[in-house]
Amino acid sequence: MVMKQIALYGKGGIGKSTTSANLSAALSLQGLDILQIGCDPKRDSTRMLMHGSFIPTVMDLVRERGDAAISLPEIVYSGFNGVRCVEAGGPEPGVGCAGRGIIATFQLLEKFGALTGDVIVYDVLGDVVCGGFAMPMREGYAQEIYLVTSGELMSLYAANNICKAINRLSSRVKSKCRLAGVICNAKNQPREEELVAEFARRVNSSLVQFIPRDRVVQVAELNRQTVIEFDPGSAQAEHYRVLARRVMENTRFTIPTPLEIDDLEALAVEFM
Template sequence: MNAFAPINMTDALRAEAAIEPDPVVQGDPEVAPKKETQIIAIYGKGGIGKSFTLANLSYMMAQQGKKVLLIGCDPKSDTTSLLFGGKACPTIIETSARMKAAGAEIAIGDVCFKRDGVFAMELGGPEVGRGCGGRGIIHGFELLEKLGFHEWGFDFVLLDFLGDVVCGGFGLPIARDMCQKVIVVASNDLQSLYVANNVCSAVEYFRKLGGNVGVAGMVINKDDYTGEAQAFAETAGIPVLAAIPADEDIRRKSANYEIIGTPGNRWASVFEDLAANVAEAPPVRPKPLTQDGLLNLFSADAVGRGVTLVPATMEDMCGTSDVTKPTLEVIYDTV
């Protein structure tokens, strides 16, 4: 075989997809995170406001005297953008690759930054079409292990995960018991609640396999008070930790990269209550809804349940009358 022959992209992608994820180093039990450290994974649909919620929550926790680490686990690497006033944070994966190429060792100061008591970092991920985001997450946590993740002394470690993606890397905290509890961020719309329900299903699935992670509750963002998210939480058996209203002042300040979770701010009480509830809420075993149960939270006008599924015919597919051709199969008489 010619060593310089071009690689077939389809074959290359299939080969990558077939690679099993490397196991995450669990670390020495003697230096595992202290029991008083709460590691919390936050999931939600892309664009639902996880980064907004986490930036303000982590800032409020720090103002209350807590030592908080915020880790962005979204390939978009936008978790910390609000916290740092719109500035991009160098990602662990990109920084590690660059320093490895230069023959240098990565240090914590290269990837972890702080503002007003909040420590924050981004795992990062591959460019579009150039790799698996889930494997990027796994690789990022391997690097965190090498940087001494199990030895860090924080009160809270908040992990921001994209809930739309269901591959193994994004389910890592649930599947590997890397966190104690999960929080879902959703709104009063079907798609965000669909994602929240999927996360609850994942938690329940791994609980049946012997896992220990539970759901601490839901944050309702952009709440317009139509009640669907509240109804979902009640049906799934999880508490609502906070309801952040759909308010123009919040939208405008968030768009301008302004933290509103500060003591004395107009919205301070929302994030003060959220901080207290996040800290105290126990992980519970959720009761995921069926697809019909999820749809029943909405009016028929909202989800179109009056639609009937009409089976297609071969004539529909071909645009001509369907002519049944005689089979060439030989059928033998049975004795």
Template structure:
């Protein structure tokens, strides 16, 4: 879509956006919430993965996609995080040219973007990054929407994949970041979290977004939770049970995994000691039906943790007008009119 739009272009632009929205809905129109795990479907599964920044989505996705490809599936991995780090592990730390920056460069040169400019492959996985604007120079969510508009021009709806995995920043579920949920672009969501309050807070927010749009007639559901850096303390498992979603895998807090991830080594392969774990995750992610979650309120989240660690026993103490005015404040006469009973 052009950056500079004239008034004459506005009607066509609205039609293009409306058409794009409709195409996204048609891509994932079937409500899979009642599909049994034993049933199979030939349609492409579009799965959006959400989680708190730094929780390990990229690590999980790179290894999950690699394992799915080893299992004979055609997999497309799309990074939808402005940090553009989704494909880093898959490509050994090498930066993948993003769709947005490539489009900008090609446009200035008067050229069209080609598949080979933005999509790369390794181990049977096809991968690309949407990218985002420079700091302070644009909206990341709008960049996501623009990126998918470019994907449509490249033929996104005609591509033949068994799975399309979308890596979304879970801290924000508005605008472009909420695209898969708000516009029925995906059939289901996978959450990545850990046994800490902040990551489960983000996971719970995504559950709330899913439930909100289901009430509006949407079809997206939650397939389950992947517990990353699992130390066995149990809070993430308790959250999954309370929210009514399954745990798809528990990736342990292991020094070997940390080192391999830091060195951009793939462990989602049968040759790795962790291969069985990611093979099971691949199977679970494939067959898990999208369910309607039961989001927790703030007190419910805090109740998953030891109160001495979360401050759950804190009592709200109302502030007074004197508190707000400070120590030198002078009382002022009220302007309220008081009428006699007579």
């Protein structure tokens, strides 16, 4: 099969890493070879797949030794069910240029030929704050972008902003980057699913999966596991497995049409 490369973007704290890790876990249980790459200096994307341990990041190794002395096994770690995990890492908060760190990580992974497998899942920091964090969308890396959002306005606002970035990048001649859908990681607000589905429709996409808020997510995290591993029989685990199936079956990849802020607010008011 053709290698699938997907990226999850969304507001900070919305649950991208939890969703990514559970998605990767569920995909691996379909018998697929999965590579998950955390693109955030906070480096906690793959932690649940690694049973709570923070793996050394690519940027940690570059900082200690320079990129010449690094080998592939030092940056790729095998987690739950063989999911391969990489953390880009980055500078300490408040110094340097984390965006350039992402670019350097991609170049290094490219050099090692590490970007292989059936599916690569890129879990990217909060917002597309600069060109560096748009890197996973560029140069033909992630071709399918999923927005993770709740029904809260600020979260939709961030998702809408990311639509602007995708829109800009997808207009480039050679760009294959497209919006693949919206994942609602719910805060259990009234009419949240309807709201996010309507938002998805308005930005020329669709709601791929509604994931309700469930305490099992926190309990699994406290046990340093994904929900898929911790409680495979739970309804929540089934939501993630459905998401994984839909991601694999998805063929609707669009150029998004971001909303004006006034329209976005009016939309949120409509579903209050």
